Amino acid sequence: MIKHITSHLKLVGLIISFVLVAGSTAAYGQGSKRQVADIPFQFQVGNETLPAGQYSVAASSSGETLRISSSSSNATVFRLSSPLSRLETSTRGTLVFHQYGGEYFLSEVWSAGYASGRRLAKSGRERALEQDRSSVVKGNSQKPVEVIVTLQ
Numbered sequence: 205m206i207k208h209i210t211s212h213l214k215l216v217g218l219i220i221s222f223v224l225v226a227g228s229t230a231a232y233g234q235g236s237k238r239q240v241a242d243i244p245f246q247f248q249v250g251n252e253t254l255p256a257g258q259y260s261v262a263a264s265s266s267g268e269t270l271r272i273s274s275s276s277s278n279a280t281v282f283r284l285s286s287p288l289s290r291l292e293t294s295t296r297g298t299l300v301f302h303q304y305g306g307e308y309f310l311s312e313v314w315s316a317g318y319a320s321g322r323r324l325a326k327s328g329r330e331r332a333l334e335q336d337r338s339s340v341v342k343g344n345s346q347k348p349v350e351v352i353v354t355l356q
Contacts, residue, residue, distance in 0.1 A: 247308040248308065260273055270322060300314070302334075312324070
């Protein structure tokens with residue numbers, strides 16, 4: 205009986221996930237600005253590792269979900285994000301990466317002309333690297349690297 209209930213809950217979870225991703229996909233391009241960046245290094249978004257190349261970043265109409273996609277490698281990643289704000293409005297859009305040794309993790313997305321941005325949650329791998337680094341070097345757990353984004 206419990207096995208039967210568990211399988212139904214997994215099925216319901218799978219259906220909900222599919223609906224959320226499908227809804228997120230349909231919501232892109234409806235008032236969101238697509239930003240394009242040439243990223244010169246391999247990087248990670250959540251648990252996905254993406255090769256260096258040109259990527260477009262777009263927010264869903266609600267702004268909660270980001271779509272990071274590459275035309276050259278046909279890679280597309282959807283990630284939930286949380287809001288960020290700063291006092292000044294930036295004239296250039298930026299992607300902020302956290303670097304640990306030779307590994308880069310996409311952390312923040314800032315659009316040109318706005319004082320608000322989006323933060324992506326840290327993956328388990330990034331948290332582990334951050335923990336290892338902070339145990340070795342107190343107070344210097346991450347080195348942010350900025351990549352300039354051009355609007356298209």
